[in-house]
Amino acid sequence: MAISNPPTLGERVPNRPHAVSVQLETWRDMVDLGLGASSLLEALNNGYPRSILHNSVKALLICCKEKLHNEHIDHSVLLFSNGMTAMACKDYMVTAKGQHRLTEGSIALYTAEFSSHPGYNCYDREIQVFYAVVYPQEASVLAASFWRLTGTGISSRQAEHCLRNQTNLKIQPTTEYTTIAKPLVVGHHPVYDILRSRIAGLIERTPSKSSPRHNTVTDSDIFLYQSGMASIYHIHQLLLQWRGGESAILGFTYELTIKMMETYGPGSRFYAFGTESELDQLESQLEDMTQQGRRMQAIWCECPSNPLLRTVNFRRVRQLAQKYDVVVVVDETIGSFANVDVLDVADIVISSLTKSFNGYGDVLAGSAILNPNSPYYPELTKRLSSSYSNNLYVSDAMQLEVNSRNFLSRAARLNDTALYLVNHLTPVVDDPTSPVCEVYYPSVCWSRDNYHRQMRPATPDFTPGYGGLFTIRFEDVPAATLFFDNFHVCKGPSFGADVTIAQPYVQMVLQKEKDWAERNGLKETIVRVAVGLEDKMEILDYMMKALAVAGKGRKMM
Structure with missing residues (x-):
């Protein structure tokens, strides 16, 4: 489809009644939202x-x-x-x-x-x-x-x-809700069974060949939540109540998750890049805890990470987890069920169904999947089944079911478009006159081999790829601003929708934590691009025109 005219400031992205994003037209708008500026907030008719x-x-x-x-x-x-x-x-x-x-x-x-x-x-x-x-x-x-x-x-x-x-x-x-922990439920809608069955089918569709599976994921191993963050919150609460102790967050740059863990427990140890050196540090931490008679609650990872698209060495993570008795939780939202298989390492798989699984930016939902081959499976199943309450509202579930019917065909389109754009951007990085310093995407990342090991085998109907999200780092803020302000697509939070959405990640998400972001490799000059289903050549044309403006502005400085 062709790129439509982006909406005006504060309007819904996409243009649907329950859209999960909002148009923020300029770099300044993104900064103001990150700062919580009242003038900007008053202009919003929607938001995440x-x-x-x-x-x-x-x-x-x-x-x-x-x-x-x-x-x-x-x-x-x-x-x-x-x-x-x-x-x-x-x-x-x-x-x-x-x-x-x-x-x-x-x-x-x-x-x-x-x-x-x-x-x-x-x-x-x-x-x-x-x-x-x-x-x-x-x-x-x-x-x-x-x-x-x-x-x-x-x-x-x-x-x-x-x-x-x-x-x-x-x-x-x-006075209290302890006797009414679950919502009033009258009947059970079959849409939940359809969604669980669909997710189970996707996660077992083409398992990676790295390790054999004796048991397969069934519908009963899948737990639905009203958002991806809710699935993270509830799984963290479960692990905290069961195992206590701190967690390790490895190559997982989603700052909200870190804040949540620090708020609801002893905290977390953050390893920003997921490099072999950091895995060495993690191993030393685990050894020290063992000698002190303590154990780590869990290791949390993404496949790949947001927004720098890095992938940790999951084989080593699994080895450390087995040696030191640690639960591994992997968020595969960016790689998605279509492209990656993380059950060879994860005891629990987390996903924000809001993103590419839903695909149309109009449903908030999440899931947690228990790995039936995990040594912790019996205990996790018992604990989660006893505490679980399905709070994904039935109308949200019904829309999610309809939207996710064409998930694989959309995933193929997102893979193809993003790779096409990245391949055209890569030569730009080598041009000394270009304002672009680096492009982050699994296909061009130092951790490419790690990602490849988690990719699913290709089938006649689908070839796995690298996902629909990539990030561009610019030399300085003025160049990044010129690019962003002249890149005439939708602009706001979220990704995985049918429309292309750009976002200067640090400016909005980490505006008040820029020092933390800088220390952990997140430059304020990055722009994250989530491709949609529009024509890839048209997106490229829009992108190159914006880069030309940024380059011209750089020469004039």
């Missing part, structure tokens, strides 16, 4: 749902707030579809360190029950009961942080359904 509340969610919160008891009428509200998550939100705000110290009594818990119009089927009644956390205004930053770090809030489709169909809202205070 974990960071910017969807309009339907905002409206539902207002609806609930109007029903609060008088003593809480000036307070704010967040809604969750799981009672234990609401309790966790309250605990987070009470125990957080910072300027505003909150007491147990300053945060109230409510249940909110919506009665639907007669005639709606049992699946719609699944969301009748919500769990509300009511907090003073000065705790708004803490509440937003929990929503963002855990990804466990209600979805825009849930909120929309309640606003459209409810005839009566009853909201009443409660």
Whole structure:
């Protein structure tokens, strides 16, 4: 398809009611969002749902707030579809360190029950009961942080359904949610079984030949969540309660995950690059812990990493895990079920289904897969099955099922387009007059062999590739700014959609942590490009024109 005219500042990307991204037209817009500038936030009609509340969610919160008891009428509200998550939100705000110290009594818990119009089927009644956390205004930053770090809030489709169909809202205070940990479920929708079966089929479609498998993944090994971050949060909570101790984050540059782990446990040891030298450091850490009578909770990795597309030596990671009794969790979102197989190393596989699996940028969802060949499988299965609550709203699941039907054909298109663009960019790096310093992509990375070892075998209907995401590093901020401002595609967070989306990653995600980013190899001059389904030659034309402007500006400096 052809590249359509990008939307204006603050509009949805893609242009769908439940889009998970938002147009940020210029480098300055990205900086302002990273800084939380009020003028920029007021211009947004949409945003990534974990960071910017969807309009339907905002409206539902207002609806609930109007029903609060008088003593809480000036307070704010967040809604969750799981009672234990609401309790966790309250605990987070009470125990957080910072300027505003909150007491147990300053945060109230409510249940909110919506009665639907007669005639709606049992699946719609699944969301009748919500769990509300009511907090003073000065705790708004803490509440937003929990929503963002855990990804466990209600979805825009849930909120929309309640606003459209409810005839009566009853909201009443409660003291705790320990007796109502799971949402009211009336019936079971078959869409969940379809999704689990589809994911199981994909992950076992063409296993890598690096190690034999005695057991295959089945539907019961797959757990669905309302976001990719929610799957990370819940798996981390499970491991924390079971094993305790700190984690190692290896070549995993997603800063929010690091913050979440530091918030909900003893913390984590971060190895930014995943090099052999860092694996040596990790081995020394594991040996020291063993001598002290301690053990590590887990090793977390990506395949490949975001946004620098590096791949650790998973064979060595597996050897260390076996030697020192460590659980390995691998996030394969960027490589995706289509291209990579990580079950030869991972005890648990995490994926953000929001990205290429969904493929149309309009559903937030995630999954965790337990490896039936893992030595920890019996214990993980027992613990996760006993604590799990499916909070992926049925309408989100239904849209996800429809969108993911053509996953493999879309994955092939993303692979082809990204590789085509990277191959044309590679010579630009060698041009001394070019403002481009480096291109990051698995095919041109120092860790290419590591990625290749995790690639699935080719089949007549699909040849695995390197994914649809790459990153360009520019010589300086002025050159990167000129390129970005003149690259006329969609611009915002997220990736894996049907439209190309560009983002100066550090400027938006790590604007307030630039020193941390610099120390860990993330330059503020990088621009991440997530290709869509548009014509690859047209994307290249847009890219080269933007590079020409950046190059001309560099010569004039």
